[in-house]
Amino acid sequence: MSSISHAWEVFVFDEHSVYRGRICHRSKCPAQSIDCMVPECGRIPHLRAEPDFEFDERLFFGSPSEILHPATSESFFLRQRTRLGITSPGSTPP
Numbered sequence: 800m801s802s803i804s805h806a807w808e809v810f811v812f813d814e815h816s817v818y819r820g821r822i823c824h825r826s827k828c829p830a831q832s833i834d835c836m837v838p839e840c841g842r843i844p845h846l847r848a849e850p851d852f853e854f855d856e857r858l859f860f861g862s863p864s865e866i867l868h869p870a871t872s873e874s875f876f877l878r879q880r881t882r883l884g885i886t887s888p889g890s891t892p893p
Contacts, residue, residue, distance in 0.1 A: 810859070811846055816879060818854040820846030861885045 809822040820843060828844045829835040840848040860879045880886075 810854075812875070816875070818856070818859075819843060820848060823847035857883060857885070 806824060811819045811822060813819050820839075823841075823845050825832065825835075825845075829841045834847065835841060837848045837850050840846075842848075856879070860876065860883055864876060866874050866876060
């Protein structure tokens with residue numbers, strides 16, 4: 800959860816497990832906002848790009864988490880942890 804907006808940060812991945820961006824909470828895409836001027840922002844509608852942000856899958860999948868209600872029998876998040884060799888939060892192998 801973001802401490803700035805008190806909203807959930809939703810990370811979006813494609814069918815090949817490639818990170819694509821985060822959900823933008825603006826009602827229009829692109830909006831009349833300086834945030835929308837970031838290169839690649841809105842290339843996929845309503846997915847925002849963050850300046851100077853580089854997705855680190857080991858950091859992301861190695862962080863503490865709680866699976867609340869999986870939509871399928873196999874959790875994408877847990878499957879990625881296994882693929883990366885992460886056995887518990889904070890235990891990311893080199």
